[in-house]
Amino acid sequence: MTLSEKAIVTDEGLEALLQALKSLGYRVVGPTLGDGAIVYDDIGELSDLPIGWTDEQEAGHYRLSRRGDRAFFGYAVGPQSWKKFLYPPLQSLWTAKQEGTALQVTAAPVAEERFAFIGVRACELHAMAIQDRVLMNGAYADPHYQGRRRETFIVAVNCGTAGGTCFCVSMDSGPRVDAGFDLALTELDGAENSRFLVEVGSEAGRSLLERLPSRPADSAALAEADAVVARTAQSMGRAMPPVDVRELLLQNPEHPRWDEVAARCLGCANCTMVCPTCFCSSTEDGSDLTGTETSRQRRWDSCFTMDFSYIHGGSVRPSLQARYRQWMTHKLATWHDQFGTSGCVGCGRCITWCPVGIDITEEVRAIDDSQKAKIEGEKGD
Numbered sequence: 001m002t003l004s005e006k007a008i009v010t011d012e013g014l015e016a017l018l019q020a021l022k023s024l025g026y027r028v029v030g031p032t033l034g035d036g037a038i039v040y041d042d043i044g045e046l047s048d049l050p051i052g053w054t055d056e057q058e059a060g061h062y063r064l065s066r067r068g069d070r071a072f073f074g075y076a077v078g079p080q081s082w083k084k085f086l087y088p089p090l091q092s093l094w095t096a097k098q099e100g101t102a103l104q105v106t107a108a109p110v111a112e113e114r115f116a117f118i119g120v121r122a123c124e125l126h127a128m129a130i131q132d133r134v135l136m137n138g139a140y141a142d143p144h145y146q147g148r149r150r151e152t153f154i155v156a157v158n159c160g161t162a163g164g165t166c167f168c169v170s171m172d173s174g175p176r177v178d179a180g181f182d183l184a185l186t187e188l189d190g191a192e193n194s195r196f197l198v199e200v201g202s203e204a205g206r207s208l209l210e211r212l213p214s215r216p217a218d219s220a221a222l223a224e225a226d227a228v229v230a231r232t233a234q235s236m237g238r239a240m241p242p243v244d245v246r247e248l249l250l251q252n253p254e255h256p257r258w259d260e261v262a263a264r265c266l267g268c269a270n271c272t273m274v275c276p277t278c279f280c281s282s283t284e285d286g287s288d289l290t291g292t293e294t295s296r297q298r299r300w301d302s303c304f305t306m307d308f309s310y311i312h313g314g315s316v317r318p319s320l321q322a323r324y325r326q327w328m329t330h331k332l333a334t335w336h337d338q339f340g341t342s343g344c345v346g347c348g349r350c351i352t353w354c355p356v357g358i359d360i361t362e363e364v365r366a367i368d369d370s371q372k373a374k375i376e377g378e379k380g381d
């Protein structure tokens with residue numbers, strides 16, 4: 001079997017894959033049902049997957065429902081992203097202990113847990129590539145991220161269902177996985193005995209697939225898999241307007257739409273917590289009651305909090321208008337200048353999990369529509 005070779009496996013092959021990963025020492029993590037949502041957690045066996053469940057998503061709305069079949073990956077994306085494991089919400093950085101007149105400082109050990117992620121979507125692979133660039137491949141690598149990410153084995157899944165808030169097609173980041181995986185699955189049906197087309201994306205993936213019960217993929221299966229992805233692409237819930245969003249936002253820092261969105265925004269920071277590319281953090285120091293031990297930890301933070309941009313004299317972005325504009329303009333405009341890509345992969349999480357249903361695509365469209373109307377008006381004068 002060679003790289004990019006394709007094979008067919010059934011439920012039995014998928015179960016064998018989970019067990020093979022465990023026998024190789026991986027911590028196997030994937031989609032499970034928890035807290036009324038599909039969340040990423042440890043997987044013991046195939047039955048831990050959300051078999052037969054799907055998610056209904058709209059702006060400010062998420063519900064689980066039964067599909068009426070036995071699909072293993074018949075949902076879009078849940079509230080959590082893989083950054084929960086690679087870049088955890090709370091990370092110890094160092095501790096210091098007073099010993100007599102000396103101070104003993106100990107760096108937090110670098111985690112070397114080997115993760116195997118099951119069910120990673122195309123938009124999520126793009127998000128990981130963005131976080132790799134920021135946290136691992138830039139001038140300042142985060143050793144904790146690097147330690148976890150380097151050894152990660154990725155079993156990706158081509159989406160067979162688009163969520164109501166997904167817009168990856170318009171961000172060129174899905175629904176088909178294109179790079180960054182070891183094995184990629186396409187679920188071909190949700191009947192009693194599921195079949196999966198498996199594509200090899202790395203040497204590690206190839207050698208693992210060789211251990212599984214499989215058969216070569218025929219042209220009918222390949223066509224079936226193409227149809228699954230094409231159907232998903234056509235049923236995308238939303239689209240980012242096809243304009244130069246970077247230019248549009250940079251030209252409109254004082255647009256009245258920023259005030260309108262700020263009137264609805266609660267500043268809750270949900271959008272940044274669920275976003276798979278957001279990486280802002282703060283550091284916090286704490287000490288014990290005797291004052292002899294202290295520690296520093298890193299905690300996820302958000303550009304939506306007042307404290308995040310606090311410097312001597314006050315917050316740089318005191319209004320919600322300024323904070324929402326900062327978030328969206330960074331994601332869609334200045335991220336290109338800083339990191340060479342958009343900071344958005346179209347996963348739709350910020351739309352679903354915004355309690356007041358603010359939609360990043362709708363905000364761009366509103367500014368674009370008014371810009372076009374202004375240009376038309378000027379032509380008419």
Ligand code: SF4
Binds near residue numbers: 274277349351
């Ligand atoms: S900005 Fe919203 S849609 Fe884009 S990657 Fe973040 S959560 Fe997903």
Ligand code: SF4
Binds near residue numbers: 266271
């Ligand atoms: S846009 Fe929505 S999710 Fe984000 S801070 Fe405002 S209210 Fe919260």
